[in-house]
Amino acid sequence: MHHFHYKESELYCEDVPIALLAQEIGTPAYIYSHATLETHFRTFDNAFKGIPHIVCFSMKSNSNLAIVRIFSRQGGGADIVSGGELYRALKAGVDPARIVYSGVGKTAEDIEYALASGILMFNAESSQEIATLNQVAGRMKKKASIAIRVNPDIDPHTHPYISTGLKENKFGIDIRKAVEQYKLAAELRHLDVCGISCHIGSQLTTVSPFVEALGKLKQLIATLRKSGISIRYLDLGGGLGITYDKEKPPHPQEYAGAVREELNMEDLTLILEPGRVIVGNAGILLTRVVYTKSSGEKEFIVVDAAMNDLIRPSLYGSFHAVQPVRTTGKEKIKADIVGPICESGDFLAKEREVQVLEAGDLAAIMSAGAYGFSMSSNYNSRPRAAEVMVSGSDYHVIRARETYEDLIRGEKIPDFLKKA
Numbered sequence: 282m283h284h285f286h287y288k289e290s291e292l293y294c295e296d297v298p299i300a301l302l303a304q305e306i307g308t309p310a311y312i313y314s315h316a317t318l319e320t321h322f323r324t325f326d327n328a329f330k331g332i333p334h335i336v337c338f339s340m341k342s343n344s345n346l347a348i349v350r351i352f353s354r355q356g357g358g359a360d361i362v363s364g365g366e367l368y369r370a371l372k373a374g375v376d377p378a379r380i381v382y383s384g385v386g387k388t389a390e391d392i393e394y395a396l397a398s399g400i401l402m403f404n405a406e407s408s409q410e411i412a413t414l415n416q417v418a419g420r421m422k423k424k425a426s427i428a429i430r431v432n433p434d435i436d437p438h439t440h441p442y443i444s445t446g447l448k449e450n451k452f453g454i455d456i457r458k459a460v461e462q463y464k465l466a467a468e469l470r471h472l473d474v475c476g477i478s479c480h481i482g483s484q485l486t487t488v489s490p491f492v493e494a495l496g497k498l499k500q501l502i503a504t505l506r507k508s509g510i511s512i513r514y515l516d517l518g519g520g521l522g523i524t525y526d527k528e529k530p531p532h533p534q535e536y537a538g539a540v541r542e543e544l545n546m547e548d549l550t551l552i553l554e555p556g557r558v559i560v561g562n563a564g565i566l567l568t569r570v571v572y573t574k575s576s577g578e579k580e581f582i583v584v585d586a587a588m589n590d591l592i593r594p595s596l597y598g599s600f601h602a603v604q605p606v607r608t609t610g611k612e613k614i615k616a617d618i619v620g621p622i623c624e625s626g627d628f629l630a631k632e633r634e635v636q637v638l639e640a641g642d643l644a645a646i647m648s649a650g651a652y653g654f655s656m657s658s659n660y661n662s663r664p665r666a667a668e669v670m671v672s673g674s675d676y677h678v679i680r681a682r683e684t685y686e687d688l689i690r691g692e693k694i695p696d697f698l699k700k701a
């Protein structure tokens with residue numbers, strides 16, 4: 282469910298015509314619907330009502346302060362993977378006691394910052410990291426609460442770049458070696474070993490891999506309890522998929538139902554790290570056609586958004602629907618929708634049936650709220666797009682379009698190069 286819809290022939294976000302936003306803010310721009318974001322978070326959170334749980338929004342999917350703020354106001358926590366994401370989460374008002382920290386390469390500085398901030402728990406991904414966590418906590422005269430992220434070797438049936446719980450992936454500690462690592466960690470004075478975590482992949486469209494992972498985690502918890510290691514938090518990661526095209530992912534209610542049934546352990550607090558399912562369909566990338574051209578064999582629609590704004594089609598071959606902002610009833614053509622970047626990989630859609638679009642027309646690249654802006658770059662020295670949040674009949678710029686000055690911020694020509 283989302284709030285991008287047509288009123289007669291005009292595409293709206295909530296009560297604001299998208300064409301008006303293009304006129305006032307320019308293109309390319311990311312447009313988010315506040316109502317959609319709020320509803321998605323609430324629906325997900327409510328689905329777990331009745332069991333102790335924390336919904337830690339996965340900041341990598343979209344870390345704009347205003348967006349994270351919507352969730353922190355509703356009691357949401359955050360799943361972070363860097364000092365930068367921690368900084369953003371705190372600025373957005375997330376309670377540090379509801380922040381979990383994953384990632385295979387946390388440095389001593391990252392750990393120090395997170396410990397000083399009082400986060401809930403680190404999801405440790407290697408024995409060396411566990412040692413560093415202990416050292417840094419000892420130096421700071423603190424205890425670090427940790428979960429061990431286990432790799433359960435489960436095939437999530439998703440794109441290989443976004444599957445993370447197979448034994449050939451770099452993430453977590455092999456579940457077969459986990460008990461040994463837990464025992465070693467439990468001996469360390471500056472650690473409180475209190476959790477178990479996993480994240481098996483992203484854009485999952487069935488519940489069975491989650492249930493399978495949960496089953497393996499439960500077994501491990503039972504074994505650990507026999508060894509006197511008491512686990513209080515079970516972090517199931519994120520990964521629930523959304524509809525980009527024709528996928529039919531489970532509704533959060535169905536996902537939560539399956540998790541509840543399999544979990545069945547009341548003394549655990551469940552942690553969930555959804556990203557895409559909350560923000561994916563709550564945002565679009567708005568773009569304007571610059572030119573159209575035909576190679577004789579192929580039609581190209583050249584737009585002002587590019588792979589630097591939305592890299593998913595180029596990187597994963599991902600599908601994003603392309604909708605006209607004004608429907609004209611003109612015939613449909615098959616075209617590649619491409620950006621101005623100097624790479625053949627710079628496309629937003631390939632061989633796509635779209636209404637004939639002409640120079641100056643606006644198009645919406647749908648389902649761009651997750652891993653859209655957050656993966657954008659300045660490649661080809663393109664200032665990053667503006668971000669706008671629509672709420673009812675109001676809109677707010679939540680990140681200004683970058684300027685040329687922003688592009689060179691921090692760069693310096695050393696004196697010796699200044700002489701002619």
Ligand code: LLP
Binds near residue numbers: 339443521652
């Ligand atoms: N927790 C952990 C530890 C993760 O690694 C991820 C995503 C999530 C939670 C959130 O997963 P979600 O609910 O959004 O599926 N750039 C790719 C997706 C990479 C996902 C990486 N990890 C894309 O654009 O599809």
